[in-house]
Amino acid sequence: MSNLWGSMVPLIIGSAVVPIQIIITILLLRSASGKRTALAWIAGMTTVRLLQGVLFGLILSSGTSSADESSGESSTIVASFLLVVAVLLIVTGIRQLLSEVDPDAPPPKWLTMTETMGPGKAFALGAGLLLIGAKFWIFTLSAIALIGEADLGRSSSILTFLAFVALAQVAHLVVLGMALIAPEKSDAALASASAWLTRHNRVIMIVLSFVFGAWFLVKALDGLGVI
Numbered sequence: 001m002s003n004l005w006g007s008m009v010p011l012i013i014g015s016a017v018v019p020i021q022i023i024i025t026i027l028l029l030r031s032a033s034g035k036r037t038a039l040a041w042i043a044g045m046t047t048v049r050l051l052q053g054v055l056f057g058l059i060l061s062s063g064t065s066s067a068d069e070s071s072g073e074s075s076t077i078v079a080s081f082l083l084v085v086a087v088l089l090i091v092t093g094i095r096q097l098l099s100e101v102d103p104d105a106p107p108p109k110w111l112t113m114t115e116t117m118g119p120g121k122a123f124a125l126g127a128g129l130l131l132i133g134a135k136f137w138i139f140t141l142s143a144i145a146l147i148g149e150a151d152l153g154r155s156s157s158i159l160t161f162l163a164f165v166a167l168a169q170v171a172h173l174v175v176l177g178m179a180l181i182a183p184e185k186s187d188a189a190l191a192s193a194s195a196w197l198t199r200h201n202r203v204i205m206i207v208l209s210f211v212f213g214a215w216f217l218v219k220a221l222d223g224l225g226v227i
Helices: 002-015 019-029 034-066 070-097 108-113 119-132 135-148 154-168 170-181 185-223
Strands: none
Touching: 002 070, 002 135, 002 154, 002 185, 019 170, 019 185, 034 119, 034 135, 034 154, 034 170, 070 135, 070 185, 108 185, 119 135, 119 185, 135 154, 135 185, 154 170
C-alpha cells in the first residue's frame, strides 16, 4: 500500500496543483453566482474523473481478469502509462520554459466569462477542461492502472480511487471551504492568492513539470527493465 501511494502522490499533486484552475475557482467564488457556481465547476471536474474511473476501471480489470496473466504484463502497462506521463510533463515544462502556451490552459476569454457565468456553464467548463486536457487523462488513467496493479480487492480499489479523486480536487475544496466558513475574511486572501498564482503560474508549472517528469521517467524505465 505504501508503494502504491508513493507512486500516486505525484499524480495527485500534478492533478491538484494547476494554478489556472485554482484561479478559476477563486474568480467564480467572487462572481455574481458565487459559491453555487464554484461548486458546479468543481462538480464538473469531479464527474469526469469518476466517469473515467468507472469506464477505464472496468476495462482494465476485465482485461486482466479474463486473461489472468502474470503480474509482469500489468507492470508493463503501468510503466507505459508512467512513461507517457513523464513525456507529457517534460514537454509541458519545455513549452513553458520557451514561453509557449500550455495546451491544457483555457483560452483567456474564459477567465473574463467567469464574472457572469452561471452554474450550468461552470459545470460544463469544469468537465470540458478535463476532457480536452491530455495530462489529466493520463494522470487519472495512471492512477487507475496503479490501483489495479496493487490488487487491493474491489472495495478497497474503489475507496482508493475515490480518495485519489478527492485529493485531486483538494485545492479547490480548500478554497471553497474558506469562502463558506469565513466569506468576509477569505475574500482578500483569495484575491491575493489569485494574483500570486497568476504571477507565478509559469514558474510553478516549469518546476512541477520537470521534477515530476524526471521522477515518472525513472519509475517508468525501472518498470520496463531499462534501468
